[in-house]
Amino acid sequence: MQIRNLKIDPILWKEIPAKQQVLFLTLGHIANELSALQKILIISWNTKNTTKIETEAQAFLSLLITKLLIVKICAAWDAIQSQTGVPDFKEYGEDHEVLEPMRRLKRYFSGDNLLRYIRNTVGAHYDQHAATASLTTVSSDAANLYMSREFGNSLYGISEELFFQTITKKATVGETPLDVINIMVRETNETSKWLIAFVQAVNMKIARKYLFEDWVKSEPEVTEIADINIFDLKLPFFIKVS
Numbered sequence: 001m002q003i004r005n006l007k008i009d010p011i012l013w014k015e016i017p018a019k020q021q022v023l024f025l026t027l028g029h030i031a032n033e034l035s036a037l038q039k040i041l042i043i044s045w046n047t048k049n050t051t052k053i054e055t056e057a058q059a060f061l062s063l064l065i066t067k068l069l070i071v072k073i074c075a076a077w078d079a080i081q082s083q084t085g086v087p088d089f090k091e092y093g094e095d096h097e098v099l100e101p102m103r104r105l106k107r108y109f110s111g112d113n114l115l116r117y118i119r120n121t122v123g124a125h126y127d128q129h130a131a132t133a134s135l136t137t138v139s140s141d142a143a144n145l146y147m148s149r150e151f152g153n154s155l156y157g158i159s160e161e162l163f164f165q166t167i168t169k170k171a172t173v174g175e176t177p178l179d180v181i182n183i184m185v186r187e188t189n190e191t192s193k194w195l196i197a198f199v200q201a202v203n204m205k206i207a208r209k210y211l212f213e214d215w216v217k218s219e220p221e222v223t224e225i226a227d228i229n230i231f232d233l234k235l236p237f238f239i240k241v242s
Helices: 010-015 018-046 052-081 087-092 096-109 114-123 128-136 157-168 177-210 212-217
Strands: 002-005 221-224
Touching (some): 018 052, 096 177, 177 212
């Protein structure tokens, strides 16, 4: 894998209008975080386990990363919507690479949606009212505590019942909590993909307008990175850390 270091000339950067500078930096930060969390999520789901306890712990870990990604997706959309002076990003023209992901994102976030619900309930904060309500509805199968003498390797399985009960409230007739989780994973992947596509399209248009000519003249530094297959990586919950 080759990585090219395209240096930004400070003089050319100052020529970019402040509005586009803020947009460029904000979108880049969004892409960095979503790309990193997507990779970690794939690695966590890819980790196979042999015991029931390991499987439950792995599911918790993967769902935790999914919730973090959902929080970042919602925050990213809110940040994009808050960009003043860039209404609908029409200044970038009728560019399909820009407008198509924007259209999909607007359609998803325009109404009631699962990701926003998760972000507002169990994603971005700890809901004490929901925890209190769940006290009388925890099933015997979920009433588990997995304790270890190794630091950071205990899992309060019973506490994750709160997440599943919250998810159950979004299930329609005939749907199970697992069905809702599968929908959550699919919608997380899709919206993350649309956001990254949008970021890349907009930032490339800004770069081509203000910076690209300088990059063509220069010879970017190229670094060879070892090829690593993401499906060869593992992220188990139970790891000796001391």
